[in-house]
Amino acid sequence: MAGMRREDDIVTDDPQDGAEELAGASAVRVRPDAESWLRKGGLRATRQRIALAEALLGEGGHRHVTAERLYSECRARGEPVSLATVYNTLRAFCEAGLLREVAVDGERSWFDTCTEDHPHYFIEDGEGDERLIDAPAAALEISGLPGPLPGTELAGVDVVIRLRRKPAGASVEG
């Protein structure tokens, strides 16, 4: 896929593959370095992984996203990926400890760039418009938990507080 370049010049043998050529036109944004993020998880920085990592980290913050959402973002940026690739790559990120999958409903998987334990709000805003947001961890107190079954150990506890909009007219209290 490197065919756009003129090969007339003798190219010096450069081990660095100069992948980071920014077209100086766009405003410079501070963006977390996708490659070092991948390295942190011990993953090889393939083109596709970098593209997805950049989409994930692009806004610079902690993000909750579905594979479908990331897929459409990548397509909008002209990145030729398939939904299956997005899924597989996100799962690989999870296995590498870079992402965390949050079990919200059976239909969609949500992925969280913050891998620490924390509770979530899930807002059911209607078809295709759900949102996953961090809930204040300090307000959560679990005073008891059924113990693990014989032969198992606790792998994690997902706390998802499901919210839905009140019906119109029901917002006045008292």
Ligand SMILES: [Zn+2]
């Ligand atoms: Zn979160």
